[in-house]
Amino acid sequence: MSAETKTQILDAAEVLFSEHGFGDTSLRAITSQAKVNLASVNYHFGSKKQLIQEVLQRYLRVLMPSVDQQVKQLLAKHPQPSVEQVFASLIQPLLLLNQVRPQGTAIFVRLLGRGYSESQGHLRKYITVHYGDMLKRFVSAVHLAVPQLSDAEIFWRLHFAIGTFVFTMASSKALSEIAEADYQEPVAVADIIQKLIPYISAGVGAPAAQYSFGLNPVKDIA
Amino acid sequence: MSAETKTQILDAAEVLFSEHGFGDTSLRAITSQAKVNLASVNYHFGSKKQLIQEVLQRYLRVLMPSVDQQVKQLLAKHPQPSVEQVFASLIQPLLLLNQVRPQGTAIFVRLLGRGYSESQGHLRKYITVHYGDMLKRFVSAVHLAVPQLSDAEIFWRLHFAIGTFVFTMASSKALSEIAEADYQEPVAVADIIQKLIPYISAGVGAPAAQYSFGLNPVKDIA
DNA sequence: ATAAATTTCAAACTGTTGTTTGAATCAGGT
DNA sequence: ACCTGATTCAAACAACAGTTTGAAATTTAT
Numbered sequence: 001m002s003a004e005t006k007t008q009i010l011d012a013a014e015v016l017f018s019e020h021g022f023g024d025t026s027l028r029a030i031t032s033q034a035k036v037n038l039a040s041v042n043y044h045f046g047s048k049k050q051l052i053q054e055v056l057q058r059y060l061r062v063l064m065p066s067v068d069q070q071v072k073q074l075l076a077k078h079p080q081p082s083v084e085q086v087f088a089s090l091i092q093p094l095l096l097l098n099q100v101r102p103q104g105t106a107i108f109v110r111l112l113g114r115g116y117s118e119s120q121g122h123l124r125k126y127i128t129v130h131y132g133d134m135l136k137r138f139v140s141a142v143h144l145a146v147p148q149l150s151d152a153e154i155f156w157r158l159h160f161a162i163g164t165f166v167f168t169m170a171s172s173k174a175l176s177e178i179a180e181a182d183y184q185e186p187v188a189v190a191d192i193i194q195k196l197i198p199y200i201s202a203g204v205g206a207p208a209a210q211y212s213f214g215l216n217p218v219k220d221i222a
Numbered sequence: 223m224s225a226e227t228k229t230q231i232l233d234a235a236e237v238l239f240s241e242h243g244f245g246d247t248s249l250r251a252i253t254s255q256a257k258v259n260l261a262s263v264n265y266h267f268g269s270k271k272q273l274i275q276e277v278l279q280r281y282l283r284v285l286m287p288s289v290d291q292q293v294k295q296l297l298a299k300h301p302q303p304s305v306e307q308v309f310a311s312l313i314q315p316l317l318l319l320n321q322v323r324p325q326g327t328a329i330f331v332r333l334l335g336r337g338y339s340e341s342q343g344h345l346r347k348y349i350t351v352h353y354g355d356m357l358k359r360f361v362s363a364v365h366l367a368v369p370q371l372s373d374a375e376i377f378w379r380l381h382f383a384i385g386t387f388v389f390t391m392a393s394s395k396a397l398s399e400i401a402e403a404d405y406q407e408p409v410a411v412a413d414i415i416q417k418l419i420p421y422i423s424a425g426v427g428a429p430a431a432q433y434s435f436g437l438n439p440v441k442d443i444a
Numbered sequence: 445a446t447a448a449a450t451t452t453c454a455a456a457c458t459g460t461t462g463t464t465t466g467a468a469t470c471a472g473g474t
Numbered sequence: 475a476c477c478t479g480a481t482t483c484a485a486a487c488a489a490c491a492g493t494t495t496g497a498a499a500t501t502t503a504t
Contacts, residue, residue, distance in 0.1 A: 005481080005482085020342075021340075023245055023246065024245065026460075026461065026462085027461080027462065027463090028460090028461085028462095036482085037481095037482055037483050037484085038462095038463095038483090038484090039463085039464080039465090039482075039483070039484090040481080040482070040483090041462090041463095042462080042463060042464075043480095043481070043482080044481095047462080047463080048461095048462065048463090113339075116389070116393075117335075117339040117340075117389065117392060117393075118243075118339075120242075120396075121396050124396075151405065152401065152404075152405040152407060153417075155400075155401060155404065155405070156397075156401070156414075156417050157421060159390065159393070159397055160386050160390055160417075160418065160421045162389075163385060163386050163387075163388075163389030163390045163393070164382050164385050164386040164389070164425070165385075166385075166389060167338070167339065167384075167385030167386070167388060167389040168381065168382055168385045170339060171338075171339075171381070171385070174342075174343050174346075175378075175381055178377075179374065179377060179378070182374075182377065183373065183374040183377070185374060192378075195375075195378050195382075196382065198428040198429060198430065199379060199382045199425040199426070199428055200425065201428070202424040202425050202427070202428030202429075203386070203421040203422065203424050203425035203428075204421070205424070206420040206421055206423070206424030206425075207420060207424075208420065227451080227452085248490080248491065248492085249491080249492065249493090250490090250491085250492095258452085259451095259452055259453050259454085260453085260454090260492095260493095261452075261453070261454090261493085261494080261495090262451080262452070262453090263492090263493095264492080264493060264494075265451075265452080266451090269492080269493080270491095270492065270493090
């Protein structure tokens with residue numbers, strides 16, 4: 001059976017990738033974890049690069065249409081949504097990934113973090129190319145929520161938000177462990193997402209930069 | 223002269239590390255860029271790991287005491303500072319790094335981004351161990367600015383802030399290029415830092431999570 | 445100036461990586 | 475049962491990594 005080996009590889013790969021990153025996970029580690037032969041990765045996927053793509057695709061295929069649907073529903077109900085509402089529309093699609101695989105949400109968000117910080121823009125381009133329309137609709141929804149910001153400001157704010165989310169998720173395992181040791185409260189990925197929403201929403205919706213505190217515009221100093 | 227080779231290695235290494243990451247920068251790339259012999263890295267630094275440490279130390283030695291001083295000055299003047307004020311006290315110390323090396327601020331913040339996302343917590347531990355006291359004082363200052371948040375909430379918010387900062391800085395080169403192409407406005411690292419302050423301040427100071435929008439607590443769903 | 449210590453250098457070493465190979469094995473259709 | 479195509483497997487490959495070596499060159503101190 002072909003599909004079985006392929007799935008075993010994908011299942012083992014996504015866990016190792018999410019925990020150690022793409023570069024630091026060898027095909028030998030993956031195949032020994034998946035209990036398949038080393039050569040089967042190249043046989044079934046062609047190359048490590050394509051394996052990484054398929055690992056991510058398995059989740060993106062489910063996530064992106066779901067986000068799109070949520071945003072459309074939100075806008076139908078609230079033509080002028082709040083920032084919180086726009087970002088909260090990501091929660092259910094993210095939790096839906098637990099149906100793709102056990103712990104799917106946690107694995108995917110960590111993969112996303114790894115992908116954004118390790119792949120030198122490849123993942124960003126891939127998502128832009130394959131899900132550009134959905135992305136545009138999401139950005140439009142954000143724009144509706146913070147109409148006072150310019151296009152350029154929204155560009156920056158959204159990348160700040162991506163950074164917050166993606167870094168936190170890539171570190172989520174370590175952060176959870178520290179938090180549980182220091183504050184005796186167990187933390188699941190869903191809890192972290194819930195904590196992130198107010199932070200990101202407030203950040204994205206914040207008034208634009210002011211040169212207060214008696215500082216000169218930074219450009220003049222640097 | 224020993225110091226000369228050492229400096230040439232450090233100077234070449236920090237640029238390559240900041241652009242391609244630690245793992246994807248080979249000693250051969252560094253030594254050929256620095257125009258020194260391959261073996262001199264191990265001779266002068268012992269190992270690649272120690273080279274990475276010294277690259278970071280060169281900046282941390284300058285940055286951390288400066289941050290500490292700024293925070294102390296701020297608290298002396300404003301015993302109840304705003305979140306913006308606390309985070310803005312990072313700006314001048316960061317810009318001070320341009321005196322360590324040309325483009326020092328840009329290089330360091332990218333290194334920091336790489337270090338936090340690639341070194342699996344090593345950098346975090348290193349900073350905690352070597353600059354724990356200064357870190358505690360900074361966290362206390364944040365606590366003064368947002369006394370309504372619990373210790374645990376502040377822990378999370380600060381790591382969200384680190385994530386925002388570190389990811390943005392690691393991607394700053396790519397983001398600047400996109401922004402300049404799309405919005406025809408040149409962007410320096412100092413500009414990005416200036417844009418980050420309102421976002422991070424609003425995020426850290428945001429009211430704690432609410433289960434609004436008709437959602438159940440996420441833990442019950444997941 | 446000479447001896448000693450430091451630094452440089454080309455080369456080799458050891459280990460790991462992703463990938464390829466070609467034979468062995470398996471499964472499905474006739 | 476047999477042939478055919480798909481899959482598995484152990485082994486080898488080439489490229490690259492960080493590190494070590496020992497002799498050559500250079501600098502420093504006496």
